[in-house]
Amino acid sequence: EPEVTQTPSHQVTQMGQEVILRCVPISNHLYFYWYRQILGQKVEFLVSFYNNEISEKSEIFDDQFSVERPDGSNFTLKIRSTKLEDSAMYFCASAPGGGGYQETQYFGPGTRLLVL
Amino acid sequence: GEDVEQSLFLSVREGDSSVINCTYTDSSSTYLYWYKQEPGAGLQLLTYIFSNMDMKQDQRLTVLLNKKDKHLSLRIADTQTGDSAIYFCAENSGNTPLVFGKGTRLSVIA
Numbered sequence: 001e002p003e004v005t006q007t008p009s010h011q012v013t014q015m016g017q018e019v020i021l022r023c024v025p026i027s028n029h030l031y032f033y034w035y036r037q038i039l040g041q042k043v044e045f046l047v048s049f050y051n052n053e054i055s056e057k058s059e060i061f062d063d064q065f066s067v068e069r070p071d072g073s074n075f076t077l078k079i080r081s082t083k084l085e086d087s088a089m090y091f092c093a094s095a096p097g098g099g100g101y102q103e104t105q106y107f108g109p110g111t112r113l114l115v116l
Numbered sequence: 117g118e119d120v121e122q123s124l125f126l127s128v129r130e131g132d133s134s135v136i137n138c139t140y141t142d143s144s145s146t147y148l149y150w151y152k153q154e155p156g157a158g159l160q161l162l163t164y165i166f167s168n169m170d171m172k173q174d175q176r177l178t179v180l181l182n183k184k185d186k187h188l189s190l191r192i193a194d195t196q197t198g199d200s201a202i203y204f205c206a207e208n209s210g211n212t213p214l215v216f217g218k219g220t221r222l223s224v225i226a
Contacts, residue, residue, distance in 0.1 A: 031211050045213035109158035
């Protein structure tokens with residue numbers, strides 16, 4: 001069964017460093033998302049991406065964050081200058097699009113980011 | 117803004133039924149979901165229900181939706197130790213971002 005994959009599974013970085021989190025959505029899906037989950041907290045929406053552009057973003061997704069779909073398969077989240085409070089599990093999700101059950105979002109296993 | 121609330125903990129004995137409850141505030145919610153998260157793992161889609169449905173059954177899982185009260189429940193029949201996990205209720209309207217509850221930690225006692 002097709003699934004969303006994410007790399008790396010864990011990332012440790014120093015405060016102020018740039019990180020790039022990578023995702024390979026399910027093939028033929030059209031909608032892509034990044035969410036994050038700070039330890040013990042709710043899963044929070046960061047950004048959605050459709051038709052090669054951001055379709056919606058939350059207040060969390062400030063100028064330090066960017067997303068890109070550099071080729072037909074990868075979907076990346078970049079944090080330019082990491083802060084301690086960026087430490088969280090980052091989830092990528094994709095959805096087929098097309099209405100009805102095709103709106104369902106499928107999640108990857110997550111990347112656990114630790115900023116020291 | 118939209119909000120989704122769940123009780124934080126539930127403990128059941130193996131073989132019993134588990135019922136996990138969720139309430140939401142957004143009356144325009146079209147889709148409601150249950151995701152399962154095992155320790156250290158990602159979010160696994162368990163089941164979903166459209167707002168024009170009252171009930172959906174899928175093997176051991178039964179989802180009930182009371183749209184008037186904005187109440188969603190997930191019943192797991194014959195709960196097994198492998199069902200121990202955090203269960204997240206989530207809602208959206210089409211391709212909009214999912215709004216999640218804090219999750220209910222289900223502990224199954226052998």
